[in-house]
Amino acid sequence: MNFSTKAALLLAGLSLAACTNPDRFDSADGYGNGAGYGAGAGAYGDGSASDPSSPAYFQQTVGDRVLFAVDQSTISAEAQYTLDGQADWLMRNTDYVSVIEGHADEQGTREYNLALGARRANAVREYLISKGVSAARLKTVSYGKERPIEICSEEACYAKNRRAVTTIAAGAMGTS
């Protein structure tokens, strides 16, 4: 009797047939202006959205976020419009400093998405600096895919998650 049972830890030619999922890279251009997204002024608490010097106004009326195409960190024309408003607001309200948060959608590996979010946050930071905001007031951080705001697994959600959010807080990181 042959009791040598051969176990396969090697399957020759293991093949995974091409999957038929639609390629998400073909759908939507992924760009958008983020003004008006977000949960409202509650996050900032102080100030009314009708007061142009309030953080709530910055978040809701100026728009605190810009969106990116898949695997890109390029500032789109629409994003430029939002960031011009952010730069203008920041230069008029010099008591505030900012941490720009970069985010990615869930369709990527964790480390790469961290690095990609950092690229996005930095692209926003560089843009704001180019418009006159002091570099000392602007920090960046990336959350990669750790902090989605939309949770469906579709492009409609991914598009909103590929974002950079300019968060502001009273205080000084340095002089403006």
Place this chain on the structure above:
Amino acid sequence: MSKITGPLTGLLAAASLALMTPAVATAQSGPLRIEITDGVIEPMPYAVPDFVPESGAATEMAQQLARVVAEDLSGTGLFREIPASAHISRITSFSSPVQYADWKAINAQALITGAVSVQGDRVTVKFRVYDVFSGKELGSGLQFAGTTAGWRRMAHKVADAVYSRITGEGGYFDSRVVYVAETGPKDDRRKRLAIMDYDGANVKYLTESGSIVLAPRFSPTGDRVLYTSYETGFPRIYVLDVANVGRRELQTQGGNMAFSPRFAPDGRTVLYSLESGGNTDIYALDSATGQSRRLTDAPSIETAPSFSPDGTRVVFESDRSGSQQLYVMPVSGGEATRISFGQGRYGTPVWSPRGDMIAFTKQSKGRFHIGVMRTDGSEERLLTASFLDESPTWAPNGRVIMFTRETQGAQGQSSLYSVDISGRNLKRVRTEGGASDPSWGPLQP
């Protein structure tokens, strides 16, 4: 560990175990043996009756030990247990002669017997493996001593020894996994570090869930864990002492964010990614001197570094070509060679502890795969496919890979799975809640 009696009767010939070596033909009357090379998929039938309690307090443990040994062996997919209800003989004494005919009659090719005695909080476990059809013992009996609290480890050690004798490969059951335990919905996910036995038992949480923690990595000896935490508001790397759960920040130098750390085989050098001005590169920190050395210097993303087990080379991912791909460079830095050329994006490369292969995550046509390739990029094989698979980690013997699988949609959850490097035996690893980013530690001493 100590031998009980007798010579090594079934010492296995040291056939070449290189992965790609063709199966060695096994003689009809050869020793009890599973060739982990190629071919088949018929698990070897075996029996592991309840161990014999040799002290009054050991009765329950005698049953439990045999159950854990069986879970380990059957869990590999290489062995199939013949249930106790089919057994003809009972094992009532560890030293009595085995009735081979009774085990042969139920087609048990291997028989594992054991005995356990408990004195206070000390446990002693003995076991023997029999090649039923040859009618002789395979190897000599062994004995392990430990604590009652650590009884599962003794079962794992027995199973490792059995696995090792029959396959000729190192075992992996007496090992632990550090990972990120997850709770809460996708838009409010809480993460904390946890450590568990390889099979999900004995979970212990190592951090609070107040801040995000990512990608823990065991040291080569399993005594420390590197991980990334947002506890300051910015991702930085910490090193945690497993025994006393003390932790400190790794002294990386400069930069905005530090992440993706991994130990070198010497347990002293740490590779990591440092981001500055939106650009991410790879650095090596000598933890003894506190000096960091930059290994890559490119405007592209360079991250997820992993050492070859001989410490001479580093595999990492980079999008310098325009998309995420895998590269190998000397540990001194310098010229990197691209090794991934298939369609799609490749990330999270991890060098096998055997040195022969690199595991990776592949993203292609909206699907994610865990795969393996030779270290020069040849012989790529995809082992899994799902909505989102990532972060492979190797079992200590380089034969099994554990990874993260996240399900699709608003209710999506992460879990740990394991799979053989053949793509066989895909299964979920038991965890209390959601889980991600496993790091499989070494065999315990």
